[in-house]
Amino acid sequence: MNDDIPKSKNSEGKKQWVVPQPIRKDGAGGLDLGPRDVLRDLQNPDMLVPPPTDAGLLPNLRMSFSDTHMQLNDGGWSREITVRDLPIATTLAGVNMSLTPGGVRELHWHQQSEWAYMIWGTARVTSVDQNGRNFIADVGPGDLWFFPKGLPHSIQGLEDGCEFLLVFDDGSFSDLNTLSISDWFAHTPVDILSANFGVPEAAFVGRPDEQVYIYQDTVPGPISTQAISSPYGTVPLSFTYRLLEQTPIITPGGSVRIVDSTNFPASTTVAAALVEILPGAMRELHWHPNADEWQYYLTGQGRMTVFGGNGTARTFDVRAGDVGYVPVAMGHYVQNTGTDTLWFLEIFRSERFEDISLNQWMALTPKQLVKDNIHAAPELMDALRKEKWPVVKYPPFGKK
Ligand code: MN
Numbered sequence: 001m002n003d004d005i006p007k008s009k010n011s012e013g014k015k016q017w018v019v020p021q022p023i024r025k026d027g028a029g030g031l032d033l034g035p036r037d038v039l040r041d042l043q044n045p046d047m048l049v050p051p052p053t054d055a056g057l058l059p060n061l062r063m064s065f066s067d068t069h070m071q072l073n074d075g076g077w078s079r080e081i082t083v084r085d086l087p088i089a090t091t092l093a094g095v096n097m098s099l100t101p102g103g104v105r106e107l108h109w110h111q112q113s114e115w116a117y118m119i120w121g122t123a124r125v126t127s128v129d130q131n132g133r134n135f136i137a138d139v140g141p142g143d144l145w146f147f148p149k150g151l152p153h154s155i156q157g158l159e160d161g162c163e164f165l166l167v168f169d170d171g172s173f174s175d176l177n178t179l180s181i182s183d184w185f186a187h188t189p190v191d192i193l194s195a196n197f198g199v200p201e202a203a204f205v206g207r208p209d210e211q212v213y214i215y216q217d218t219v220p221g222p223i224s225t226q227a228i229s230s231p232y233g234t235v236p237l238s239f240t241y242r243l244l245e246q247t248p249i250i251t252p253g254g255s256v257r258i259v260d261s262t263n264f265p266a267s268t269t270v271a272a273a274l275v276e277i278l279p280g281a282m283r284e285l286h287w288h289p290n291a292d293e294w295q296y297y298l299t300g301q302g303r304m305t306v307f308g309g310n311g312t313a314r315t316f317d318v319r320a321g322d323v324g325y326v327p328v329a330m331g332h333y334v335q336n337t338g339t340d341t342l343w344f345l346e347i348f349r350s351e352r353f354e355d356i357s358l359n360q361w362m363a364l365t366p367k368q369l370v371k372d373n374i375h376a377a378p379e380l381m382d383a384l385r386k387e388k389w390p391v392v393k394y395p396p397f398g399k400k
């Protein structure tokens, strides 16, 4: 029967399955001849054939935006990953949104703080704080914004439109369940609106009868033509931050930019790292002592193994558009398995970015303890680094 399954020769001249099979190199496993989604199997080589070091029960830690509901509006679209889709992700929820040129995410606010990363294009964001101090800024690729919980804000696509990632500091948040100006107008008696603004009821005949969410408008002129002068001034801490202007930490395998309340003071509840992993490199073995990690993959493809203690570990294949999740303190690495550079965001519900490097921990611990604990070879002991290298080469040497 096996002879009926098409095979081809790989680069080493060995026969291999044209359609990937759940068979490990050591022979474990067997053919999958039943119903299957070959396209997904091709995207999930380390899930179809997990490394033999995987073991035990770890929950699903990955979800693709491609598997979510698309909210389509005149003016843009949005889709979200919350605890409803990825139950482990209780600390943060994410929304992927695109606005057309002139498209507006309407004036609204919510009970959660909003952190955002601009993926492509440009947008104008506005806000007003509790003291009547206002904010307006244009953001482009790699720029962040942060709106503290409860503060009203808006987003509008500029000349080329835009796409961005929104992250909220509550895993059960939904962007389709926010407080919006149109919804409030629609659900307030018109005599109350009339009294509130001191104008006749007739002034409200054109108001929307439900939440607008996203709508198409014209591309606005420069900020100078739109900015409103407040007698109370502008917000004291900028709500935007240009992450790509930050000098990165560069190591042999890539780079890292860290942003949290120490360099982006407005961002009091969300911290992040933008990580670049070159082809043939990996984010080193590490963990985060202070918070769960919510990941967003921007480009490329990779794999991540999460170590959960008690003999458990599970490997996930990830690619651009995926969200990954690592519960607090669980060990992990992210390896670039493709030919393109892998860029991803590590995001945390915390005022600080914190990570512990396995390598650095071992380097700064008495040698006898480390050596005898894991029977470390002399070359391992000699290679330990006291400095953190967030991204390292793979393979480091020897085999290609
Ligand atoms: Mn918002």
Ligand code: MN
Binding pocket: 286, 287, 288, 293, 326, 332, 346
């Ligand atoms: Mn991490």
